[in-house]
Amino acid sequence: MTKKTRFMATTITAAAVATALAVPSASADSSKFTDVSERYADAVNFLWANNVTSGVSETKFDTKSSVKRADAAIFIAKVMGLEPGGVYKDSGFTDVPKNAKWAVDALAENGIVSGKSTTKFGASEHLTRGEAAAMIVKAAKIEADSKLTETQFTDVNKRFAPYVQALVDEKIASGKDSKTFGTSMPVTRGELALFLNRGNAKFGYFDLMVMHMNDHHAYLDNFPYISTVVNELRAKNENNLLLHGGDVFSGDLYWNKYKGQADVVMMNYLGFDAVTFGNHEFDEGGSAVGHEALRNYILGAKFPVLGANLDFKGDQKLKDLYKGGIADNASGGEIYDGTIVEIDGQKVGMFGLTTEDTVNISSPADVEVLSYINRAKETVAALQAKGVDKIIAITHVGVDEASPEGSDQALAKAVPDIDVIVGGHTHIPLKEPITIANENGDKTLIVQAGQYGDYLGTLDVKFNPKGEIYWNHGELVKIDTKTMKADPKAEAVLAPFKAGKEELKKESIGVKSEVELSGARDSNAEGTSSVRHNETNLGNLIADAMLTKAKTLPGMDKETVVSVQNGGGIRTSIEAGDISVGSVMQVLPFGNPLAIIKSNGKEVKEALERSVGGSVIEGGKGLKEDGGFLHVGGLKFTYDSTKKSGERVLEVLVKEGEEYVPLEDTKTVYIATNSFTARGGDDYKVFEKASSEGRVSDPGFSDTQNLIEYLQSLGDKINPQVEGRIIDTSLETQQNGYKVPAGAAKN
Numbered sequence: 001m002t003k004k005t006r007f008m009a010t011t012i013t014a015a016a017v018a019t020a021l022a023v024p025s026a027s028a029d030s031s032k033f034t035d036v037s038e039r040y041a042d043a044v045n046f047l048w049a050n051n052v053t054s055g056v057s058e059t060k061f062d063t064k065s066s067v068k069r070a071d072a073a074i075f076i077a078k079v080m081g082l083e084p085g086g087v088y089k090d091s092g093f094t095d096v097p098k099n100a101k102w103a104v105d106a107l108a109e110n111g112i113v114s115g116k117s118t119t120k121f122g123a124s125e126h127l128t129r130g131e132a133a134a135m136i137v138k139a140a141k142i143e144a145d146s147k148l149t150e151t152q153f154t155d156v157n158k159r160f161a162p163y164v165q166a167l168v169d170e171k172i173a174s175g176k177d178s179k180t181f182g183t184s185m186p187v188t189r190g191e192l193a194l195f196l197n198r199g200n201a202k203f204g205y206f207d208l209m210v211m212h213m214n215d216h217h218a219y220l221d222n223f224p225y226i227s228t229v230v231n232e233l234r235a236k237n238e239n240n241l242l243l244h245g246g247d248v249f250s251g252d253l254y255w256n257k258y259k260g261q262a263d264v265v266m267m268n269y270l271g272f273d274a275v276t277f278g279n280h281e282f283d284e285g286g287s288a289v290g291h292e293a294l295r296n297y298i299l300g301a302k303f304p305v306l307g308a309n310l311d312f313k314g315d316q317k318l319k320d321l322y323k324g325g326i327a328d329n330a331s332g333g334e335i336y337d338g339t340i341v342e343i344d345g346q347k348v349g350m351f352g353l354t355t356e357d358t359v360n361i362s363s364p365a366d367v368e369v370l371s372y373i374n375r376a377k378e379t380v381a382a383l384q385a386k387g388v389d390k391i392i393a394i395t396h397v398g399v400d401e402a403s404p405e406g407s408d409q410a411l412a413k414a415v416p417d418i419d420v421i422v423g424g425h426t427h428i429p430l431k432e433p434i435t436i437a438n439e440n441g442d443k444t445l446i447v448q449a450g451q452y453g454d455y456l457g458t459l460d461v462k463f464n465p466k467g468e469i470y471w472n473h474g475e476l477v478k479i480d481t482k483t484m485k486a487d488p489k490a491e492a493v494l495a496p497f498k499a500g501k502e503e504l505k506k507e508s509i510g511v512k513s514e515v516e517l518s519g520a521r522d523s524n525a526e527g528t529s530s531v532r533h534n535e536t537n538l539g540n541l542i543a544d545a546m547l548t549k550a551k552t553l554p555g556m557d558k559e560t561v562v563s564v565q566n567g568g569g570i571r572t573s574i575e576a577g578d579i580s581v582g583s584v585m586q587v588l589p590f591g592n593p594l595a596i597i598k599s600n601g602k603e604v605k606e607a608l609e610r611s612v613g614g615s616v617i618e619g620g621k622g623l624k625e626d627g628g629f630l631h632v633g634g635l636k637f638t639y640d641s642t643k644k645s646g647e648r649v650l651e652v653l654v655k656e657g658e659e660y661v662p663l664e665d666t667k668t669v670y671i672a673t674n675s676f677t678a679r680g681g682d683d684y685k686v687f688e689k690a691s692s693e694g695r696v697s698d699p700g701f702s703d704t705q706n707l708i709e710y711l712q713s714l715g716d717k718i719n720p721q722v723e724g725r726i727i728d729t730s731l732e733t734q735q736n737g738y739k740v741p742a743g744a745a746k747n
Helices: 038-049 069-079 098-109 129-139 161-169 189-198 223-236 253-258 261-270 292-300 372-385 408-414 488-506 537-550 581-587 601-611 685-692 703-713
Strands: 206-213 240-244 274-276 326-328 338-343 346-354 391-396 420-422 434-437 443-447 455-463 469-478 508-513 561-566 577-580 594-600 630-633 635-639 649-656 659-662 668-674 726-728
Touching (some): 069 129, 069 189, 129 161, 129 189, 206 223, 206 420, 223 261, 253 488, 253 581, 274 391, 372 391, 372 408, 391 408, 408 420, 408 434, 408 443, 443 469, 488 581, 508 703, 537 594, 537 668, 537 703, 561 601, 581 703, 594 601, 601 630, 601 635, 601 649, 601 668, 601 685, 630 635
Parallel strands (some): 206 240, 240 274, 391 420, 420 443, 635 726
Antiparallel strands (some): 206 455, 338 346, 434 443, 455 469, 561 630, 649 659
16 A cells, blocks of 8 residues: 555643553644644644645644535545546536546545536535535435434525535534534534544544553563553553563463463453463473473463464464464464454454564474564554454564564565564564554554563544544553552452462472572662672672573574573572572562673673773772672683772683683674663663664573572572672772672671
């Protein structure tokens, strides 16, 4: 399709409702006209966005002037989707100006208008409200009772009665008062705009509210609040969809306890219309039970799970659920490429895509992952062959344009007939849609709603009769559990699962520590050991847990891999003794998943300079606290805090086999870290640059789960110590043989 309409996007937000939900609304500021009041704003914007009118001047629309019959013909013909240059039968009217002749001829040919005589249209006469009613009813093919001879209005004769009543019944028009329609009164430009906008659905225009989530990773505690927002949006928007961009599995303890069953129950309650597969849905494919949890999740779903670039025929657990192809109103409990739903008489097609990187960062086992671009092209063509011109891709591919593993932006450019991409995988909270404009005039909107149910994404889109988006408004609704009201029914559904999760928190991970695992902070910035300015045994464990998990990824065991954990992400200590699941969660409460940066020695050194580049305590006692201070795994380094910031790192050694060797600037190094740091958090511009260049991948494994698994791998008793991985050579005080800040607590 070729999109020739103006493409409007508004950022105007109306007053918040009880739950602080902002509802998008057009306003007069959305178009170029300065003389349009709030009453007419939406209607005038509708006409302007669809190239129906350019106003009476560059900045004036003039809502109060009467409409001439010739001008009204142009308005109505364009709203119908008719265009100048079409071949229309000559109406024979001799009084129609050249610019309006095509419209009058087109409407006359379709039986929508007639003339004042066989040769006179009355082009310069004002259109009456009665005539406008007749034209709109005929043009929009609104059903009218031809036998009706009178209405509630005393000034409506039997000629106009069927048309006036039809408009009133459709809530397109109303009377001047309860007894008078104003049949013979001239219709104003503002009134005609209102009539056409209110009746735009009858002309084939279509409004759709797309609500969306992605990457909630079993974090379900926000779902009752999300349910409240969804219910409010559905009440305000009859045409709506609720979609999910994948990664339902792996993260919060609901996953550990229920393996997706708590998620599917809550998703069913919210009423998702379609969901795609995230890479984490395949995490257990290599285990003894294979994709058993995934099978149970799909069987329990009342929504279709879509995966156009996934082939399940070889997987024993999933092949019987795999229907493939495109289904009308695809049912839950089955896997399809795509589905077609009918909303308000309009067909909307949806299909799913999953990152090709799944084979590297998860365990799809016998599930084959195909080219997402090729399968998107094939699926879009199949949808179009079924008469669908409104197409939504639900993807778990990622939004980063430069990513070598692919992106939603690359998809939009390669497959321009996709109207909306509801994305996931990169956990990006897009505050407003990304618009990709292609050379042929097509435009695609890309949305993504962060992670963990922190937001519900909303996208309000308006389509013209050709299936082209001419207006959109997208925003994220922040789920604030302190100010929002939870849906009590949703709370009741979640309650038994939540009780089970709380019990799991109390459970031991089966490991005892003989020493405190130190996440201590300075109390007075005078040299006390802190995870924010010196090495600690807990910081080492977290870094090693990330490093260990990273080395399990395909090919990583043969690469140089290091790990870094920002001290600001370590929130407390773990006392000596039995370690519980809950205590690990308190240490790492943010749920920042694992990310991998493809880097080099020079960039590693730059990151370490940032790590130790903060302010120095007076008197030469080392660094002040800085949340960006990095704990490290797979490397050791020394620095001098008395030197100029940016020039403090003296030596960096990386582990190759069992030996530590000097790090060369040109050496390729993979850095395992959390997603916050990998995207440039704590002012790590070197990592932000890597992310912008597509060098950050998102295997996404939970930081808490990584640490639990790593601690369990060390045995039932541990006694970790500070090892001299990070040494400030300017310090005098020694701990375990290594130089650390004066007064540091012993680990």
